[in-house]
Amino acid sequence: MTPPMHDDEVATDAALVARLVAAQFPGWARLPVEPVDSIGTDNAMYRLGDVLSVRMPRIHWAVPPLEREFEWLPRLAPQLPFATPVPIALGEPGEGYPWRWTVCRWLDGTHPAAGSSLGADRLAADLAHFVRAMRAVDPAGAPRTAWPRALHEEDGFVRTTLAALADALAPNLDQVVEIWEDALAAPRWSGTPTWIHGDLSPGNLLTQDGRLTGVLDFGAMGVGDPASELRVAWNLLPPAARTRFRGELGADAAEWSRARGWALLQALAQLSYFGVRNPPIAANARHVIAELVAEVGTDTGPPRPR
Numbered sequence: 001m002t003p004p005m006h007d008d009e010v011a012t013d014a015a016l017v018a019r020l021v022a023a024q025f026p027g028w029a030r031l032p033v034e035p036v037d038s039i040g041t042d043n044a045m046y047r048l049g050d051v052l053s054v055r056m057p058r059i060h061w062a063v064p065p066l067e068r069e070f071e072w073l074p075r076l077a078p079q080l081p082f083a084t085p086v087p088i089a090l091g092e093p094g095e096g097y098p099w100r101w102t103v104c105r106w107l108d109g110t111h112p113a114a115g116s117s118l119g120a121d122r123l124a125a126d127l128a129h130f131v132r133a134m135r136a137v138d139p140a141g142a143p144r145t146a147w148p149r150a151l152h153e154e155d156g157f158v159r160t161t162l163a164a165l166a167d168a169l170a171p172n173l174d175q176v177v178e179i180w181e182d183a184l185a186a187p188r189w190s191g192t193p194t195w196i197h198g199d200l201s202p203g204n205l206l207t208q209d210g211r212l213t214g215v216l217d218f219g220a221m222g223v224g225d226p227a228s229e230l231r232v233a234w235n236l237l238p239p240a241a242r243t244r245f246r247g248e249l250g251a252d253a254a255e256w257s258r259a260r261g262w263a264l265l266q267a268l269a270q271l272s273y274f275g276v277r278n279p280p281i282a283a284n285a286r287h288v289i290a291e292l293v294a295e296v297g298t299d300t301g302p303p304r305p306r
Contacts, residue, residue, distance in 0.1 A: 005041045005277050009058040010098060017046045017054050019095045025103065028052065039203050039280040042219070053085065053106045056097070063099045065219030068143055070102055073218050076195075080133050082126070083107050083206075083214040107214040109206025112236060114287050119210030120241035126212035127200065127237075128248030131229055139193040145222035146198050151261050152184055161268045168271070169289070175296045176264065176289060182302035183261020187254045193223035200232035202284065227251070230259035231266055234291045235284055243300070257302070260295075263288055 004011070014033045022029035031049035038045045042062035046054040057063050070087045077084045089103040112123060158180055162169070169176055197204075198220025206214035230251060233242045246256060267288040274281040295301030 004058075005274070006059045012044045012056045012058075012097065014046060016095055016097060017048075017056065020091055020097065020101070021048065021054070021103075023094060024091050025089055028103070039278060040217070041274065041278060041281060043217075047106065048103065051106050052088075053104050054091075054101060055087075055104060056101045057099050060099070062219070065146060066102055067100060068221065069218050072143070072221065076134075076137060076218070076221070079137050080215070081129055082212055084218065085214075085216055107206055107216070109208050109213050111202050112205055112207050114202050114236050114284055115238050115291075117238050117240070119207075120238050121244050122210060123207065123212055124237055124241040124245040125248055127205075127232055128245050130197075130212065130215060131200075131249060134195045134197055134229070135226060137195045139195055139223050142193065142195060143222040145196055145224035145228070146220035147224055147228050147262070148222075150188060151225065151227075151258055151265070152188065154265055155180075155184060158265060158268060161272050165268065165271060168275075172289070172293045175293045178296060178302050179260055179264055179292050183257050183264070186257035186261075189225040189227060189255075189258065191226070194226045195221065196224055196226060196229040197221055198224075198228070200229060201235050203280075205232075205236070225258065225262070227255045227258035228262040230255070231263040231288075233259065234263040234288045235267075239291075239294075239300075246300075256300070260292055260302070264292055267292075 018033045036045035043055045085104040087102040091101040267285040270285040
């Protein structure tokens with residue numbers, strides 16, 4: 001059984017996946033099915049033979065993003081510079097399992113370690129290359145990202161979450177509030193719709209020999225504020241590589257301030273929801289907040305309150 005991430009999620013296991021595959025895709029019926037050790041929150045992952053994988057939504061809200069991937073990722077993948085797990089089959093409910101699921105390409109690689117300086121400069125350049133490629137894709141007809149609300153519309157959620165996490169964030173609560181208020185004060189994005197991946201994070205990236213080779217989980221993809229794509233600057237990159245990443249993308253002060261706000265928003269949401277359910281995700285959320293706080297009062301961070 002895969003570990004639960006949500007109170008009302010649907011449990012899956014390798015035997016269920018094998019039965020579903022055999023019933024709906026008999027050509028793959030003889031392939032072994034093995035669970036994949038993953039920190040993913042919305043989908044349980046299984047290896048299907050040597051070159052395929054199966055994604056099983058854990059929770060009802062994970063189904064539309066999976067269907068979005070099935071529709072759009074085959075169109076995007078040829079325009080991107082790194083490998084993606086393109087879905088090649090869409091399974092239907094069965095065997096007591098209530099939702100659609102997908103069979104995708106399996107990609108080899110290693111997840112990069114958050115904050116590591118080893119090869120970080122090259123990784124920053126690779127990530128910027130990927131972001132530029134996403135932004136260059138024609139946005140005509142594209143869905144909205146899974147982060148559709150403007151940053152200022154999340155203020156109520158952030159204030160409530162900050163209050164709930166006040167003890168956990170002490171003694172840096174004032175700096176965290178300042179980061180958020182600086183992001184809200186930045187000019188709002190009003191540009192042309194831009195494709196974004198939506199969740200660039202260590203668990204969704206694959207590397208080999210220090211180079212980016214693959215990008216996973218496009219369930220949050222769509223058009224939205226391009227600053228929201230830059231959260232990877234804090235959830236993965238150390239300060240020097242972060243500067244390289246920003247320079248490669250030419251992010252101005254307003255975009256960078258909003259990016260900090262998006263990074264903080266996601267970290268607070270993860271820490272609040274996954275604090276106990278998913279320790280690695282919660283640890284990365286704490287890492288993001290620490291990196292943001294460390295910038296306060298520097299040339300790259302908001303001014304320290306006086």
